[in-house]
Amino acid sequence: MPEAVAAARRLTIGEALREAIAEEMRRDPDVFLLGEDIGVEGGFGGAFGVYLGLVEEFGHERIIDTPISEKVIAGAAVGAAVLGMRPVADVQYADFLFECMDELVNQAAKLRYMSGGKIRVPMVMRAPVGATTRGAQHGQCPESYFVHVPGLKVVAPSDAYHAKGILKSAIRDDNPVLVFEHKLLYGSKGREAAGGLDLTAEVPAEEYLVPIGKAVIKRPGADVTLVATHVSLYRSLAAADLLARDGIECEVIDPLTLLPLDGETIFGSVRRTGRLVVVHEDSLTGGWGAEIAARAADECLSYLEGPIKRVASKDAPAPAAPVLEQAVLPQVADIVAAVREAVA
Amino acid sequence: MHADGTKLAEQADGGLRESLYRRMLLIRRFEERVYRLFLEGEIPGTLHQYQGQEAVAVGVCDALTRDDWITSTHRPHGHALAKGVSARSAMAELYGKRTGCCGGKGGSMHLGDPDVGMLPAIAIVGGGNTVVTGLGLAMKLRRRDQVAVCFFGEGATNEGAFHEGINFAAVERLPVVLVCENNLYGASTRYSRVALVPDVAERAKAYGVPARIVDGMDVLAVRAAARDAVAAARAGAGPTLLECKTYRFTGHSRSDARGYRTREEEARWAARDPLLVLGASLNEATRGHLEAEVKGELDDAVEFARDSPFPEPGDATASVYA
Numbered sequence: 262m263p264e265a266v267a268a269a270r271r272l273t274i275g276e277a278l279r280e281a282i283a284e285e286m287r288r289d290p291d292v293f294l295l296g297e298d299i300g301v302e303g304g305f306g307g308a309f310g311v312y313l314g315l316v317e318e319f320g321h322e323r324i325i326d327t328p329i330s331e332k333v334i335a336g337a338a339v340g341a342a343v344l345g346m347r348p349v350a351d352v353q354y355a356d357f358l359f360e361c362m363d364e365l366v367n368q369a370a371k372l373r374y375m376s377g378g379k380i381r382v383p384m385v386m387r388a389p390v391g392a393t394t395r396g397a398q399h400g401q402c403p404e405s406y407f408v409h410v411p412g413l414k415v416v417a418p419s420d421a422y423h424a425k426g427i428l429k430s431a432i433r434d435d436n437p438v439l440v441f442e443h444k445l446l447y448g449s450k451g452r453e454a455a456g457g458l459d460l461t462a463e464v465p466a467e468e469y470l471v472p473i474g475k476a477v478i479k480r481p482g483a484d485v486t487l488v489a490t491h492v493s494l495y496r497s498l499a500a501a502d503l504l505a506r507d508g509i510e511c512e513v514i515d516p517l518t519l520l521p522l523d524g525e526t527i528f529g530s531v532r533r534t535g536r537l538v539v540v541h542e543d544s545l546t547g548g549w550g551a552e553i554a555a556r557a558a559d560e561c562l563s564y565l566e567g568p569i570k571r572v573a574s575k576d577a578p579a580p581a582a583p584v585l586e587q588a589v590l591p592q593v594a595d596i597v598a599a600v601r602e603a604v605a
Numbered sequence: 606m607h608a609d610g611t612k613l614a615e616q617a618d619g620g621l622r623e624s625l626y627r628r629m630l631l632i633r634r635f636e637e638r639v640y641r642l643f644l645e646g647e648i649p650g651t652l653h654q655y656q657g658q659e660a661v662a663v664g665v666c667d668a669l670t671r672d673d674w675i676t677s678t679h680r681p682h683g684h685a686l687a688k689g690v691s692a693r694s695a696m697a698e699l700y701g702k703r704t705g706c707c708g709g710k711g712g713s714m715h716l717g718d719p720d721v722g723m724l725p726a727i728a729i730v731g732g733g734n735t736v737v738t739g740l741g742l743a744m745k746l747r748r749r750d751q752v753a754v755c756f757f758g759e760g761a762t763n764e765g766a767f768h769e770g771i772n773f774a775a776v777e778r779l780p781v782v783l784v785c786e787n788n789l790y791g792a793s794t795r796y797s798r799v800a801l802v803p804d805v806a807e808r809a810k811a812y813g814v815p816a817r818i819v820d821g822m823d824v825l826a827v828r829a830a831a832r833d834a835v836a837a838a839r840a841g842a843g844p845t846l847l848e849c850k851t852y853r854f855t856g857h858s859r860s861d862a863r864g865y866r867t868r869e870e871e872a873r874w875a876a877r878d879p880l881l882v883l884g885a886s887l888n889e890a891t892r893g894h895l896e897a898e899v900k901g902e903l904d905d906a907v908e909f910a911r912d913s914p915f916p917e918p919g920d921a922t923a924s925v926y927a
Contacts, residue, residue: 293746322746328776330769333735337773340739340753343724344674346746348739363766367729368736375715375725377708378924411925435927 271461275447277421278311278387281428282349284468286319289347292432293323295334296351300324308353309389309447331357335364335386339437342384343372347432354399355388355441358406369437370412381435385428390417391443391492391542392586397578400586402491402543404441408520408552414438414473415520417490419446421462423517426471434473443491443542458495476523478530482510485567485600486530488553489540490516493572493591497540500596509604519549527553528560535566536603540596545573570599617825619887625667625824626883627895629659632683633880634899635692636855638907639682639699643859647911648699650712655683657822657854660879661786662687664827665754665847668835674722674740675754676733680853681716681726684756689721692906702913709916710924730791731764733757734783738770741779741844752838754782759848760791762805768812771844775812778843782834783814785848786821792857793865809846821849822877854878 272280286292298305299312300321306313316324327334331352338348352358358365369382392400407415414436418424424442431438446460479494480501489497494515501511512530516523531537537557539550550571557569572591580586617625636656642648655662658680666675666687677684685695690706698705699713706718707725714728724740727733733755740753761767762785774781785805789796802808809816817834820826827849834845852874856863863871884892 325742325777328769328772330773332766333738333769333773336732336735336766336770337739337742340736340741341743341746342739343719343736344740344743344747346739346743363729363732364735368727368732372725373927374924375707375711376717376719376924377706377710378927379707379719380724381927383927414926 269463269465272421272425272464273448273461274418274421274424274442275309275311277425277464278428278442279313279315280464281425281432282312283315283318285429285432286315286323291345292347292349293325294349295325295327295338297327297329297334297353299351300326307351309444311447331360332364335361336368338384338386339364339368339372339382342382342437343380347383347385349385349387349432351387353389355390355403356398356401358386358388358403365407365413365437365439366410370410374412382437383435384437385431385440386437387440387442389444390441391445392574392579392590393444394581394583394586396581400579402441402541402574404519405543405547405549407439408549412437413520414518415441416473416518417441418517419443419491419494419515420460421464423471423477423515425464426469427473427517430470430473438473445492471517474518474521474523476514476516476518476526478512478526479515480511480513482512482534484510484534485512485536485538485603486527486534487511487513487538487540487596487600488516488527489513490519491542493540493542496591496593497596499593500600503593503597504600509600511600522553522556524556524560528557531557531561532564535564537565538570538572538596538599538603540572540591542574542590544576545571546576548573567603567605570603572596572599622883622886623891623895625663625828626880626887626892627899628663628687629824629879629883630895631692631899631902632659632662632686634903635686635695636682638903639696642907649701652713652859653680653857654853654855655680657874657878658786658788658851659683660824660827660882661784661821661849661851662756664824665756665782665784665831667828668831669722669752669754671722673752673754673835674724675756676724676737676740677717677726677756678730678733678758679714679726679728681714684726685716685718685723688723690716690718690723692902693909694718696906696910697913700910700913701915702910703916704909704913708920731757731761731766734761734764734766734770737781738773738777738779741774741781742777744780745777750839752780752782752835754784756784756786758791759785759787759789759796759805762808763799771809771812771814771846774844775814778841780838780841781844782831782838783844783846784831785846786851787848788851788853790853790857790866793861795865804848806846806848814844814846816846816848819847819849821851822874822879823882824879825883
């Protein structure tokens with residue numbers, strides 16, 4: 262958080278994202294929005310209200326309500342970006358990204374390369390992730406699929422300050438950037454499912470950017486490095502509080518960007534602590550935690566003093582019943598147990 | 606079918622007919638040359654060839670300016686040459702050379718060049734049908750007097766992307782022209798086996814998009830239809846679908862022996878070869894002169910490609926990101 266903030270206010274992530282978009286739309290006439298239910302009068306302002314009020318300022322020409330056609334949402338964003346526009350597209354739930362895998366993976370990520378570097382695809386795709394008792398097709402965290410794609414950038418902000426700054430950077434980036442936001446983190450009240458957290462953060466009134474590719478140390482600690490995003494980040498911070506009582510100091514890192522990964526911050530920390538636990542809500546096998554674990558084994562082996570641990574959702578689709586859902590999701594107790602194994 | 610081709614040919618002035626013929630001839634001879642070089646092991650990869658369909662690429666691209674854009678398919682050589690990629694640049698790309706239009710990173714299936722208004726060809730069937738709407742959207746938002754054309758085969762109309770793309774283009778009245786090259790077969794599968802609606806043009810009606818069936822072997826017929834569609838798009842009237850009935854004279858790709866279609870059917874279409882249809886209105890001396898010109902251009906292109914340097918292996922990871 263920057264020091265000497267003149268007019269800091271506390272904003273929710275939803276409010277911060279809305280500010281980021283509005284500021285970039287005022288700044289650059291090439292920025293426009295594309296998605297379902299985003300500008301309809303009397304509508305929702307997008308599935309989670311992030312766009313509420315924007316159509317009044319920017320009009321329907323720059324806030325385009327599409328048919329329920331995710332392939333064309335992503336494909337239109339690609340085409341418009343090729344001609345120099347800066348589309349901010351979104352799908353209502355990240356699960357729907359699978360509808361437009363071709364447009365994202367074969368077109369957005371590869372057209373520049375296939376052209377021999379002659380074109381750019383400066384587009385943003387926003388996608389809400391996370392299990393919220395909506396079941397298997399509205400609760401996935403599919404970041405890892407896209408972390409595997411050269412040509413894409415993948416960011417996953419978890420608080421209002423970083424969400425605003427990194428979305429602005431994503432809009433200005435000349436590459437396709439996927440922005441994954443967690444559904445339980447949009448609101449202000451601190452929903453019970455998110456642990457009753459106060460999810461507002463200080464956001465300066467003056468303009469700032471948060472760079473893509475730079476991780477943030479949320480809590481310094483000497484004994485073990487904990488890397489986590491979204492709700493898992495807050496659960497990791499809660500686990501760190503509990504472990505501190507027993508004298509185990511966790512260094513909690515929010516990677517913020519999953520592709521490209523900030524190896525300097527993350528593996529620099531691992532070299533200091535000698536221990537690594539990665540936590541994510543995506544399921545375990547092949548998740549982005551595996552990539553961090555593999556790189557730690559490769560780049561930090563001589564520094565490691567304990568096993569690298571991964572805490573993730575169990576390898577099952579998200580169930581609907583709350584009791585089942587919680588059984589699948591990584592809990593604070595799971596994180597505490599993993600840290601104890603890492604430091605044992 | 607569109608108005609009689611011969612009548613149109615009579616109406617077109619000699620200079621135009623010569624120019625169109627030369628462009629079609631360049632594509633035909635380019636493809637024949639490339640096939641031989643491929644068999645001789647000079648050109649790597651695979652090939653999807655365009656012989657037989659030249660009238661579509663040339664007729665449509667003649668209705669466009671350099672500022673207009675096209676998207677293409679896994680069979681893009683003809684589109685690239687028709688839109689203005691030079692024979693040198695295209696040939697060098699097929700050779701995998703640094704001087705190719707994509708620096709060797711695209712190859713046969715991704716020929717293209719933004720400098721002439723052509724995206725790297727999209728080799729996923731239906732892939733261009735959504736991307737073209739974004740090109741059109743950018744043109745509309747910037748109020749540019751441009752048009753975006755999507756080339757696709759009849760096979761693409763069974764992809765979801767076709768339906769999402771045409772509907773969105775219609776709803777947003779985008780300056781887009783959808784050019785279906787109906788060559789009857791998706792790889793080896795006959796269209797009538799996989800669609801109960803015999804004409805692709807019929808499908809456009811479901812989206813409120815005007816459509817025309819065009820003789821895709823008659824470059825003047827294609828050109829006339831394309832000029833109307835492009836004019837409508839420029840005027841803000843939204844998309845048109847042109848279904849060009851055509852035929853690929855070769856197999857789907859280099860390894861295809863065409864066992865799924867009859868030699869009689871092939872002979873019927875060969876009699877309507879677009880070079881014969883237009884060439885009938887040119888005299889033999891003119892045709893001979895154009896042959897010689899095209900041969901010279903292709904000799905030069907091959908020499909250029911052969912003499913060009915390969916990319917450095919270190920270039921392989923460049924241009925992944927901007």
